[in-house]
Amino acid sequence: MTGDDRGPPGDDLPTAVDERLASLLETISAFAALDFSRPAEIGPAGNTLDAVAAGINMLGEEVEFATHDLEERVAERTQKLEVITRALQTEIDERRRNEAAVRDAREMLRERLTEVEQLNDEIMQLTELTNLLQVCASRKEAFDVLAQAGPKLFPDAEGAVYTFDAAHDTVELVASWDGFDPPAAFDRGDCWALRRGKLHVAIGNGGMRCAHTPTDRADDQLCMPLIAQGEVLGLIHLRCLSDTDGSEGTHPSGHERRAVAAAVLMMDIDRFKTFNDTHGHEAGDTTLRRVAATLRKQVRVEDVVCRYGGEEFIVVVAGVDTTEATNRAERLRTEISNIALDWQGQPLGTITASFGVATYPAHATSIDDLIRAADTALYDAKESGRNRVAIYASSSEAA
Amino acid sequence: MTDHVNGDKFVVWLTEDGLLRCEWVDGAVVTSADAQQALDAHAIVTGNVPAPLLVDVRPVASVERTARRIFATAPTTTRQGLIVGSPLSRTLGNFFLTISRPTMPVKLFDDEATAIAWLRDDG
Numbered sequence: 001m002t003g004d005d006r007g008p009p010g011d012d013l014p015t016a017v018d019e020r021l022a023s024l025l026e027t028i029s030a031f032a033a034l035d036f037s038r039p040a041e042i043g044p045a046g047n048t049l050d051a052v053a054a055g056i057n058m059l060g061e062e063v064e065f066a067t068h069d070l071e072e073r074v075a076e077r078t079q080k081l082e083v084i085t086r087a088l089q090t091e092i093d094e095r096r097r098n099e100a101a102v103r104d105a106r107e108m109l110r111e112r113l114t115e116v117e118q119l120n121d122e123i124m125q126l127t128e129l130t131n132l133l134q135v136c137a138s139r140k141e142a143f144d145v146l147a148q149a150g151p152k153l154f155p156d157a158e159g160a161v162y163t164f165d166a167a168h169d170t171v172e173l174v175a176s177w178d179g180f181d182p183p184a185a186f187d188r189g190d191c192w193a194l195r196r197g198k199l200h201v202a203i204g205n206g207g208m209r210c211a212h213t214p215t216d217r218a219d220d221q222l223c224m225p226l227i228a229q230g231e232v233l234g235l236i237h238l239r240c241l242s243d244t245d246g247s248e249g250t251h252p253s254g255h256e257r258r259a260v261a262a263a264v265l266m267m268d269i270d271r272f273k274t275f276n277d278t279h280g281h282e283a284g285d286t287t288l289r290r291v292a293a294t295l296r297k298q299v300r301v302e303d304v305v306c307r308y309g310g311e312e313f314i315v316v317v318a319g320v321d322t323t324e325a326t327n328r329a330e331r332l333r334t335e336i337s338n339i340a341l342d343w344q345g346q347p348l349g350t351i352t353a354s355f356g357v358a359t360y361p362a363h364a365t366s367i368d369d370l371i372r373a374a375d376t377a378l379y380d381a382k383e384s385g386r387n388r389v390a391i392y393a394s395s396s397e398a399a
Numbered sequence: 400m401t402d403h404v405n406g407d408k409f410v411v412w413l414t415e416d417g418l419l420r421c422e423w424v425d426g427a428v429v430t431s432a433d434a435q436q437a438l439d440a441h442a443i444v445t446g447n448v449p450a451p452l453l454v455d456v457r458p459v460a461s462v463e464r465t466a467r468r469i470f471a472t473a474p475t476t477t478r479q480g481l482i483v484g485s486p487l488s489r490t491l492g493n494f495f496l497t498i499s500r501p502t503m504p505v506k507l508f509d510d511e512a513t514a515i516a517w518l519r520d521d522g
């Protein structure tokens with residue numbers, strides 16, 4: 001504008017409209033910063049500026065309400081999420097503990113089964129050896145049988161069998177195994193076992209080594225007199241193989257395992273979640289302890305009972321076939337259903353349990369497969385109505 | 400049955416042909432308490448029978464958010480005709496329609512006759 005275009009003096013000062021507009025802009029800026037404490041002024045004229053002011057104020061009200069409402073809902077949701085997260089974390093922690101317990105239980109089962117297998121295997125070998133010796137027609141035959149049995153009975157040792165000569169002063173080599181190169185004969189006085197009439201062991205270079213054993217070696221030696229009807233007939237001499245010994249021989253790395261019967265009973269308490277929800281977790285924990293105690297009381301010393309997780313238990317029974325395992329599971333099921341439960345003086349009624357039975361080697365030949373088979377049978381028991389014993393059937397997995 | 404009720408900032412009455420009418424005092428700033436008082440007055444004059452409502456919004460200076468929510472869900476009215484004139488009253492009416500989303504039919508009018516004709520039209 002030129003100077004002629006300007007109006008009379010005073011037109012350069014802000015007008016009332018400019019002031020109102022400036023005030024509205026201030027209000028809008030404040031609202032934009034979520035400050036709703038200074039609403040726009042609405043004049044009595046009800047004109048356009050008043051309408052704009054009213055509109056801005058009402059929009060500000062809506063935004064303020066929406067902001068507060070959102071904050072409240074976020075806070076409420078956050079609180080709920082925290083509760084859920086804590087509950088999930090608790091469940092995760094418990095699952096991890098259960099998984100660790102399950103792993104420990106599986107490992108223990110595996111070890112126990114291995115021990116059972118080994119023990120039974122050795123018993124059967126000794127039984128077979130005894131049976132053979134009893135029908136031997138001569139001493140030579142008997143010593144041959146011993147020489148054959150030696151590697152199987154003493155897989156980690158070289159061995160030799162000696163027998164007394166007619167004068168009973170000297171023992172003569174009659175058999176050896178695993179490449180053992182013992183002396184062909186030696187005097188009675190050269191062996192502590194023959195002199196004492198009992199087992200003699202020399203560990204490394206310590207202890208009293210027999211004169212017939214090499215003195216330039218530090219391996220373990222065992223001399224065992226062969227006694228029949230009170231008379232010493234000869235000697236078994238064993239040299240235990242060490243890692244530094246070059247003559248590893250041809251001892252078997254593991255004798256052939258025989259099929260040994262054993263059973264896994266997998267048990268699950270019926271409707272335990274409902275029981276927990278009804279009576280509370282503390283009553284539930286007490287019930288689990290009562291069940292565990294009942295199981296342990298009903299099984300043999302050599303059987304294994306362990307908690308498999310949640311409300312599941314595993315019982316490993318050695319030396320039984322499927323029929324006997326099923327009978328035992330049935331007895332356990334009955335005992336559990338007879339437990340009179342109570343918590344803090346209040347009766348809780350009774351519970352029932354379902355059982356799945358699988359036996360080794362009939363249903364599986366590895367611990368993992370055996371447990372899986374028992375679990376499948378347990379599932380069948382549940383599906384069939386609970387409170388019963390089901391035997392693994394391979395058709396169940398295919399179904 | 401009372402045929403009219405005088406509130407703190409309004410007067411409510413029922414016409415002979417069953418039209419509910421409400422007029423606010425000049426420059427009224429309608430709060431939630433005012434809105435609830437008005438609804439109570441509606442119920443009194445109609446005997447709790449919902450009726451079409453004609454409101455002259457032109458004197459009103461502003462309506463609080465909570466008051467708008469109360470009017471938007473009023474169980475005492477079957478439909479509402481709002482008479483607007485100034486830019487301010489038109490803004491108040493449009494905001495009520497679009498933001499408060501009333502649960503009954505609501506329409507803005509520039510004159511009373513057209514508003515009454517619409518309110519009486521059942522079709």
